[in-house]
Amino acid sequence: MIKVKSFAFLLAAGCAMIATVPAHAVSGKVREACGADYKRFCPSYPPESAKARQCMRQVGKRLSVGCIDALADAGEIRRPRR
Helix, strand or coil, X not given: CHHHHHHHHHHHHHHHHHCCCCHHHCCHHHXXXXXXXXXXXXXXXXXXXXXXXXXXXXXXXXXXXXXXXXXXXXXXXXXXXX
């Protein structure tokens, strides 16, 4: 149970960090890996906008593993323990 809570906390904290990164700083790898998540959860907001980032942050726990890995590789979130 603790590992699940830790993962959820790290993911939420990492997603919160996304909101502080300027829109132009999103890497191509993150755009590619998170594109389907964006289209699924937040298509009503302009890509890489503050509103889209807020939406993705709220989705947090439901982001795909590929998106989470790309965000971790880009240094935007801490890599969650699996």
